[in-house]
Amino acid sequence: MTAQTKNIALSAIYFGLSTVITGWFIFIGKDFYSSFNNMALSGAIAGGKWGLQIFMALIFVGFRKWEFVKEIGFVCLIGSLLLLTYYPIGFFGITNGWQFIYALAIAVLGMIILYYRAIINNGFPIKWFIRWVCCLAIAIILQLTVVFHII
């Protein structure tokens, strides 16, 4: 297996698992969504920022593009796994909306740290981190406005 094939395969596994876990998280938080369409929209926004990153990477990164996609795929997977802190948070009596919000906050914080680390450790330009943070900020605003109507 060539390095590129391995990177593509790992990228598919990371993003595939992330999709399943994020879908599960949205499902267990179904009481906080007003409709199924809102759940789908929430998932689409969460996945959209990664889709945009992959799309831009495939166009602009050059010969290391699949290595880049694999690295951000791993960040995405760990971020999705951090959503599962939902359960231990509940153990401490934090329930309902706050349990959901704390798990999201831990996942976002974890992803920011890991994305930065992946960019620096692998010698990719810091502008990719800044772009991703911008995508993340837009995604959060969209979740708060279009999905949950909080602001």
Add this chain to the structure above:
Amino acid sequence: MKKILITLLVAASSVTVYAQLGVTAGLNIAKYTYNNGSEKKSLTSFNGGLVYRTTLSKDFKWQPELVFTGKGAVSTPPANNILGVEKYKNKLNYIEFGSPFIYNTNFGGDDNLTFDMGLGPYAAYLISAVNKAEKFDGTTTKRDFAIGSGTADEFKAMDFGLTYVVGVIVQKNIGVHLKYDQGLRNLEPNYAVKLHTGNFAVNLTYYFNK
């Protein structure tokens, strides 16, 4: 036949080079919750058993474990209850097989101190369930919960869920881990309300080989 056996033995021994067997023991803080919002208080218990740790790749380990673990919860009835009970300790004793996949890193430092973060499934079988009533007058009474899925039963026998692990490995053969088990199966056999277990544990593990 002899050649095949020798080949298998060599293959098995080459695998075990990358594996560690160990013993683990720890303190549990457990409780179970209902989906209707009512909640029990936590119960302190313990766990102990065997662990196996093998290398999947440079950074990934698989650490299946077979342990005896005490879960359950404490409930407090109203203070003026007719039985004079101060609290009930509901002890659920399981044989549990956990199978966490662990990301292990030294963060660029020394291999004598590495960090574990992991997640995986577990399956647990309820071997005994005891209700201990502690009364205001200092006396206690015990009764066994009925285990099973029948109409007279109080807890389902099989539980499964997710096990979370974070911790450190010191000198390659001593592990200190904080673990959390979240039961995903509803253990209430009869009523509409759903019951799920949760358990935090702090464990000390000794691996026989480095």
